[in-house]
Amino acid sequence: MLRKILLAVAIVAVTAQPLLAAGDVDPQADFKAFRKYFTERFPKVPLNDFVNGPYSMDEGLRKQWQAKEEFPPYDFALDKGKQMFSTPFKNGKTYADCFPNKGIGVRQMYPIFDEKSGQIITLDVAINQCREANGEKPYDYLKDDMAALTAYMAFTSRGKPMDIKIPNDPRALAAYKKGEEYFYSRRGQFNLSCAGCHVQNPGNHIRTEVLAPALGIMNALPIYRSEWGGMGSTSRRLTTCNSQIRGVPLPAESEEYRDVEYFLSYMANGLPISGPGARP
Amino acid sequence: MRIRALIRFAAALSIAGFATAAFAATADDYKAALVKADAAIKQAHALKNEWTTTGAAIKAAKAAADAGKFDEAVAHAQQAEALANGSIAQAKEQEKLWPEAVIR
Numbered sequence: 001m002l003r004k005i006l007l008a009v010a011i012v013a014v015t016a017q018p019l020l021a022a023g024d025v026d027p028q029a030d031f032k033a034f035r036k037y038f039t040e041r042f043p044k045v046p047l048n049d050f051v052n053g054p055y056s057m058d059e060g061l062r063k064q065w066q067a068k069e070e071f072p073p074y075d076f077a078l079d080k081g082k083q084m085f086s087t088p089f090k091n092g093k094t095y096a097d098c099f100p101n102k103g104i105g106v107r108q109m110y111p112i113f114d115e116k117s118g119q120i121i122t123l124d125v126a127i128n129q130c131r132e133a134n135g136e137k138p139y140d141y142l143k144d145d146m147a148a149l150t151a152y153m154a155f156t157s158r159g160k161p162m163d164i165k166i167p168n169d170p171r172a173l174a175a176y177k178k179g180e181e182y183f184y185s186r187r188g189q190f191n192l193s194c195a196g197c198h199v200q201n202p203g204n205h206i207r208t209e210v211l212a213p214a215l216g217i218m219n220a221l222p223i224y225r226s227e228w229g230g231m232g233s234t235s236r237r238l239t240t241c242n243s244q245i246r247g248v249p250l251p252a253e254s255e256e257y258r259d260v261e262y263f264l265s266y267m268a269n270g271l272p273i274s275g276p277g278a279r280p
Numbered sequence: 281m282r283i284r285a286l287i288r289f290a291a292a293l294s295i296a297g298f299a300t301a302a303f304a305a306t307a308d309d310y311k312a313a314l315v316k317a318d319a320a321i322k323q324a325h326a327l328k329n330e331w332t333t334t335g336a337a338i339k340a341a342k343a344a345a346d347a348g349k350f351d352e353a354v355a356h357a358q359q360a361e362a363l364a365n366g367s368i369a370q371a372k373e374q375e376k377l378w379p380e381a382v383i384r
Contacts, residue, residue, distance in 0.1 A: 030383070037383045184381040185374040189331040189363070195381055248330035256328065 025173040027166050027266055030180065034267045038215040042203070051219035051274040053212030057203035061210055065278065074151055074224040074276040077144070077231045081152025084145065089134040095149075098130035107150075107157035108273050111164065111262045113172040120175045120258040123150055124233060141252035142239065147222045147231035154222065154275030162219060162273065164266040175255075179263030182256045183214075188247030194260070209280060218265045220277030227280065234261060305350040313357035314341065320364035329371035334363040 038050060045056050055062040072078075085103065088094050096102035100109075110123035121129070124146055128138035139146040166172050186193045195214065197206065202213035221234045232240070238257050239249035250256055317338060324330045341356035 033383045180382065181378055184378040186370065186377075187329055187374070189333050189366070191370065193378075193381065199381075199383065243332065246332045248332055248335065250328060 025177045027173075027176055031267060031269065034215065037199070038202075038213055042213070048272055050213050051216035051268070051271050053217060053220055053277065053279065054203075054210035056213065058210045061280070068278060072224075073226070073278050074231060077148040077151045077224065077276065078155055081148040081150070081155075084149050085152050089131070089136050091134050093134050095127070095130055098133065099126070103153060104156045105160060107154045107275070108160045108163045109165075111258060111265060113165070113167055113169065113175065113262075115167070115169065118169075118171040119255070120179075120262045122234065122253065122258050122261055123153060124235065125253055125258065141233055141235040143233075144231060147233040147236070150222050150233060151231060151276035154273055157273040158275070159272045161270045162265055162268045164262065164269055166262075166266060175259045176263055176266065178256065179259030179261070182260040183263055188242065188245030190245040192245045194241065212279075214264065214267070216268045216271045216274075218261060219268055219271055220274045220279075222275060223277040223279050225279050231276070305354040307345070307350060310341070310345050310350045310353040310357060313354045313361070314338075314345075317341070317357045317361040317364065320361045320368065324364045324367045324371070327368060327371040329367050331363055331367045334360050334367065337363055 039045075039047060042050075042057070049056040052062075052065075055065045085095050096104075099106050107123060110126065111120045112126075113119075114121045124141055127146065127149060128141075131138050139149070166176055183194045186196065197211050198214035198217060201211050204211055218234070221237060222231055223237065224231050228236075235252035235257065238260070239252060242249040321330070321334060321338070324334065337356050337360035341353045341360060344350070344352035344356055
């Protein structure tokens with residue numbers, strides 16, 4: 001009997017190895033280290049101010065931004081997004097039918113891990129899933145309509161703390177890990193990673209721009225960029241980053257982009273949503 | 281003496297010219313260079329790590345080939361292959377190195 005028990009214990013120990021291997025994914029430890037790094041490096045920046053990106057790093061830019069916020073450049077997109085949000089689909093349903101709390105004040109919960117598909121679902125993907133489920137064509141992830149709609153939804157969440165959940169599911173942990181890997185991997189002919197700019201160099205200039213800190217970087221999305229002369233979705237921001245380092249961007253909302261958004265959003269848990277943002 | 285020197289100079293020029301003509305790239309050379317570049321680009325694509333400059337070099341190679349400038353076309357195709365190989369090496373290297381950059 002004792003032998004059988006020992007054998008069973010040994011089998012469990014051996015078969016448990018793959019699960020234990022996933023144990024090296026520790027989002028909570030990463031979260032603590034990430035937060036410690038930024039708060040110690042920028043001790044004068046209030047924690048909640050990191051979501052304001054370059055404005056938390058540069059006083060001159062901050063003053064310009066505050067002046068611009070009196071007549072925010074994303075206002076037109078907000079109006080458009082609000083109208084789009086409330087306009088019924090051809091079948092009579094609306095976005096409110098697809099989201100918790102009827103889609104108001106939910107931005108801080110995205111991206112989510114979808115247990116059914118095992119995939120990370122961003123707000124933008126959820127919007128298109130809603131559209132397709134109701135017989136509508138999906139929006140282009142890189143274009144103005146998606147940016148306007150997500151701008152409105154982000155606006156209804158302003159001030160709410162980012163609230164990303166990573167369930168104890170190997171697929172969710174794997175997605176988080178892949179996002180972390182993408183964030184820290186160098187790419188493009190310039191051999192730069194996301195971290196190279198937004199961890200190692202926030203506050204420094206790259207040409208005329210002040211680099212934003214990675215902490216809270218997702219909270220301001222989508223953003224109006226003066227450089228673009230319009231609104232840009234999260235996908236537009238990520239693909240542009242890739243092009244700027246001479247890397248060929250992946251398709252918008254590809255798995256890697258969704259995973260990196262999951263990773264970065266989790267790092268920002270507790271920090272307020274500030275989107276839509278405005279950037280130079 | 282002067283005539284001999286001139287003859288030698290003319291002979292040297294003609295040999296050099298012959299040599300240049302002999303080594304000028306052909307359409308086949310271009311095609312061979314393109315095949316190698318395409319193979320590297322496919323590998324970089326599979327690794328999801330292409331560089332924008334690789335595509336630009338291939339475009340330039342095709343434009344030069346269309347204009348019948350095969351020397352240029354081969355040079356651009358070889359450049360594209362080298363860039364694609366650079367991105368492949370980068371992707372493989374980063375698979376191992378990225379954890380070193382993680383904030384601990």
